[in-house]
Amino acid sequence: MQAALFYIFAALALVCGFLVVANPFSRNPVTSAMCLVLTLVWLAGLFVLLEAFFLGAVQILIYAGAVMVLFLFVIMLLDLRAEERRRLKRLGLVGGGLVAAALAVLLRGVIHEAAPAAAAPPAVEGTTEALGRLLFTRYLLPFEAVSVLLLVAMVGVVLLSKKELK
Amino acid sequence: MSPLERALVVSALLFGIGLAGALTRRNAILVLAGIELMLTAVNLNVIAFWRHGGQTASAAGPAFVLFVIAVAAAETAVGLALIIAWFRQRRTVQLDEADTLKG
Amino acid sequence: MNNAAYIQLFKLAGPEMLIALAALAVLLVDLTLMRGAPVRARRVIAVLLTGVGGFAAALYLLQVPLRAVSWGGLWAVDPLTQLVKLGLVGLAVLTAVLSLEADYTDHVGEHFALLLLATVGLMVMAGAADLVLVFLGLELTGLSLYPLVALNKAGPRATEAALKYFFFGALAAAVTLFGFSFLYGLSGTTNLAGIAAALRGRGFDPLLALAVVFSLVGFGFKVAAVPFHLWAPDAYQGAPTPVAAFIASGSKLAGFFLLGRFVALALPESGDAGRAALFTPGWVPAVAVLALASMVLGNLAALAQRDLKRLLAYSAIAHAGYLLLAVLALNGAANRPAALAALVYYAGTYALAGLGAFAVAGHVERHAGAAALNHLTGLGRRAPWLAAGLAVFLLSLAGLPPLAGFPAKFYVFAAALNTPHAGAVSLGLVVVALLLSPVGFYYYLRVLKLAFVTESEKRPAGPDAPGNSPQGGENRFGVETAVALLAAAGVLGLGLFPQWLLGPLQAAVREAGG
Numbered sequence: 001m002q003a004a005l006f007y008i009f010a011a012l013a014l015v016c017g018f019l020v021v022a023n024p025f026s027r028n029p030v031t032s033a034m035c036l037v038l039t040l041v042w043l044a045g046l047f048v049l050l051e052a053f054f055l056g057a058v059q060i061l062i063y064a065g066a067v068m069v070l071f072l073f074v075i076m077l078l079d080l081r082a083e084e085r086r087r088l089k090r091l092g093l094v095g096g097g098l099v100a101a102a103l104a105v106l107l108r109g110v111i112h113e114a115a116p117a118a119a120a121p122p123a124v125e126g127t128t129e130a131l132g133r134l135l136f137t138r139y140l141l142p143f144e145a146v147s148v149l150l151l152v153a154m155v156g157v158v159l160l161s162k163k164e165l166k
Numbered sequence: 167m168s169p170l171e172r173a174l175v176v177s178a179l180l181f182g183i184g185l186a187g188a189l190t191r192r193n194a195i196l197v198l199a200g201i202e203l204m205l206t207a208v209n210l211n212v213i214a215f216w217r218h219g220g221q222t223a224s225a226a227g228p229a230f231v232l233f234v235i236a237v238a239a240a241e242t243a244v245g246l247a248l249i250i251a252w253f254r255q256r257r258t259v260q261l262d263e264a265d266t267l268k269g
Numbered sequence: 270m271n272n273a274a275y276i277q278l279f280k281l282a283g284p285e286m287l288i289a290l291a292a293l294a295v296l297l298v299d300l301t302l303m304r305g306a307p308v309r310a311r312r313v314i315a316v317l318l319t320g321v322g323g324f325a326a327a328l329y330l331l332q333v334p335l336r337a338v339s340w341g342g343l344w345a346v347d348p349l350t351q352l353v354k355l356g357l358v359g360l361a362v363l364t365a366v367l368s369l370e371a372d373y374t375d376h377v378g379e380h381f382a383l384l385l386l387a388t389v390g391l392m393v394m395a396g397a398a399d400l401v402l403v404f405l406g407l408e409l410t411g412l413s414l415y416p417l418v419a420l421n422k423a424g425p426r427a428t429e430a431a432l433k434y435f436f437f438g439a440l441a442a443a444v445t446l447f448g449f450s451f452l453y454g455l456s457g458t459t460n461l462a463g464i465a466a467a468l469r470g471r472g473f474d475p476l477l478a479l480a481v482v483f484s485l486v487g488f489g490f491k492v493a494a495v496p497f498h499l500w501a502p503d504a505y506q507g508a509p510t511p512v513a514a515f516i517a518s519g520s521k522l523a524g525f526f527l528l529g530r531f532v533a534l535a536l537p538e539s540g541d542a543g544r545a546a547l548f549t550p551g552w553v554p555a556v557a558v559l560a561l562a563s564m565v566l567g568n569l570a571a572l573a574q575r576d577l578k579r580l581l582a583y584s585a586i587a588h589a590g591y592l593l594l595a596v597l598a599l600n601g602a603a604n605r606p607a608a609l610a611a612l613v614y615y616a617g618t619y620a621l622a623g624l625g626a627f628a629v630a631g632h633v634e635r636h637a638g639a640a641a642l643n644h645l646t647g648l649g650r651r652a653p654w655l656a657a658g659l660a661v662f663l664l665s666l667a668g669l670p671p672l673a674g675f676p677a678k679f680y681v682f683a684a685a686l687n688t689p690h691a692g693a694v695s696l697g698l699v700v701v702a703l704l705l706s707p708v709g710f711y712y713y714l715r716v717l718k719l720a721f722v723t724e725s726e727k728r729p730a731g732p733d734a735p736g737n738s739p740q741g742g743e744n745r746f747g748v749e750t751a752v753a754l755l756a757a758a759g760v761l762g763l764g765l766f767p768q769w770l771l772g773p774l775q776a777a778v779r780e781a782g783g
Contacts, residue, residue: 010176021187050217074246130225153240156416160247204443215454
């Protein structure tokens with residue numbers, strides 16, 4: 001059951017991921033963004049199958065929710081209709097596909113050879129609580145560093161997207 | 167395939183797709199989407215190692231993923247703001263038109 | 270709930286907190302009290318606040334001798350990291366002073382706040398002992414520098430430069446994270462020392478080699494090593510000069526220090542059992558290739574440049590190659606203290622000379638509208654102090670004896686030649702570096718010849734120079750001159766008495782345990 005669900009989610013995620021990058025049916029960036037949402041949702045499913053329940057929820061809330069709204073908002077704001085007509089470079093796509101395939105084959109071989117033998121995994125309970133505890137004790141410094149990072153992003157975005165009045 | 171192995175292969179494929187997209191697409195927004203795919207592949211990798219690598223005793227793996235998600239969101243925001251600034255100047259989001267700096 | 274954890278945080282990350290507070294203060298004061306004030310006054314206040322914050326952090330670093338690896342080995346505080354952070358704070362304050370003439374933007378508060386927050390990122394990089402903090406430090410620095418590069422919105426090239434910088438940076442960060450995820454998977458921990466302990470004694474493992482090579486991409490980007498250098502010339506040229514100066518100095522110093530610690534702490538050294546063992550950890554050949562490519566391409570491409578900032582960018586790439594030799598020498602525990610001291614000495618003196626050279630470039634750019642090499646003609650007559658500073662910086666970069674570049678190169682080469690298990694590779698790379706030295710001399714001297722010897726018959730006025738003061742204003746003793754003279758004094762002093770810096774460095778390395 002678990003394995004079957006894993007393969008279904010993984011296949012859907014990979015297909016949608018491919019459609020983000022190269023969509024044979026549509027040149028519209030909005031379609032790509034919607035495919036990205038779907039990829040991230042299927043991946044959240046994979047996270048849940050791996051028993052990272054909290055991260056699955058975060059993935060949907062932050063990635064599929066907030067980040068995607070940002071993407072769509074910018075695409076609509078810039079009104080990219082004129083951009084759609086540009087042709088994708090065939091050569092680049094073929095090259096990119098080859099790179100992806102080579103990487104996957106390499107990793108597949110390497111992983112198969114070297115992946116540590118998986119022990120029978122114990123049931124995971126209460127990870128969210130452990131995670132919260134960790135964030136406010138051992139990972140306090142990185143946690144605060146992320147708060148600084150969000151401030152940086154805020155200041156930077158305001159600075160960049162403000163229209164100059166001059 | 168063992169559960170760990172199949173998760174790692176999916177993650178590698180996703181990373182490859184994202185990398186190929188980021189390297190070949192010229193539309194800056196789609197390049198950013200490719201980078202998002204790469205980052206989410208990283209997250210899948212870490213969670214798979216955490217779950218099946220015998221590390222469930224410590225929440226270090228999920229914490230790492232949480233930080234990656236936070237940084238990815240911030241990075242996307244800055245990237246999109248840069249794209250807006252670029253669009254205001256040049257009326258395009260095609261990266262191959264970023265070629266005035268040469269030497 | 271857990272006040273103890275926060276008290277520990279304030280104690281161990283005190284300098285970073287002070288700098289972050291200074292950033293908040295700059296933002297707050299500029300956006301409230303100074304609203305509507307003349308831009309110049311706002312800049313002066315912002316520089317003053319930056320100086321106060323930097324001074325407080327430096328005082329903390331000097332007066333509170335802490336030594337701890339805290340939070341389960343997350344964060345390292347020892348004399349060496351404190352010394353590097355001191356250097357980073359100093360470079361940030363010098364950059365802020367240079368920005369006093371930053372007439373390209375009205376967003377004074379944001380400008381200085383981002384500069385300070387970038388410094389926080391660099392300090393996090395310097396103290397990080399865990400993959401989480403390594404990554405957060407890299408990202409914090411990057412995300413504050415991208416908007417800074419794009420600050421000059423009126424200029425046509427700043428946004429383009431920032432766009433290239435951003436996309437290369439984001440891509441490199443993603444690849445590095447993929448490598449980190451495998452390091453975590455193979456060792457079961459994100460702690461650098463823990464990773465080394467878990468990986469010690471492994472045989473050739475393709476997955477480990479892959480993880481290491483992927484991880485190095487982000488560092489290669491940060492220090493602008495070939496082939497991850499493509500952003501550097503564009504970013505240096507398109508960015509406002511003080512920002513470029515900071516990227517060339519602070520970002521370089523922190524990047525190399527972090528790379529050195531990452532290699533020394535987290536990656537296993539190669540064994541001594543024959544040639545195959547050299548490839549065991551994967552990072553030795555990877556770093557060797559980066560070093561060779563950076564030295565050759567940086568030096569040769571610098572020959573063809575016609576813009577001072579681009580020339581400095583390619584020279585920075587060449588110097589990244591030399592610095593990677595010191596990183597290579599970290600292989601082998603016996604050689605490690607000497608190599609680490611040489612690495613920090615080289616990166617520190619390079620940062621000082623680079624900052625000074627960019628200060629001169631900034632002056633030229635402000636008066637001639639661009640920093641093309643032929644705008645330098647007659648600089649020796651127009652601004653003798655600046656020209657003298659430029660001579661000191663470039664000759665130091667070329668490695669001429671009385672200046673800091675010479676001992677720096679000397680110690681790096683000496684450390685490289687002592688590298689155990691990789692003697693032939695290091696010897697070859699040192700030979701290449703020495704063969705390329707005349708090339709470096711040639712392009713640095715070409716710049717100096719323009720500045721001192723070439724008479725400017727047809728003045729670069731006219732369409733080339735929209736500068737508002739063709740003659741009179743340029744001689745005025747501005748902040749660029751002050752910064753350049755200060756940096757030149759440092760380069761000269763550290764060249765004559767390398768022990769001033771090298772002594773404390775070696776003591777700190779010894780105390781930090783190599």
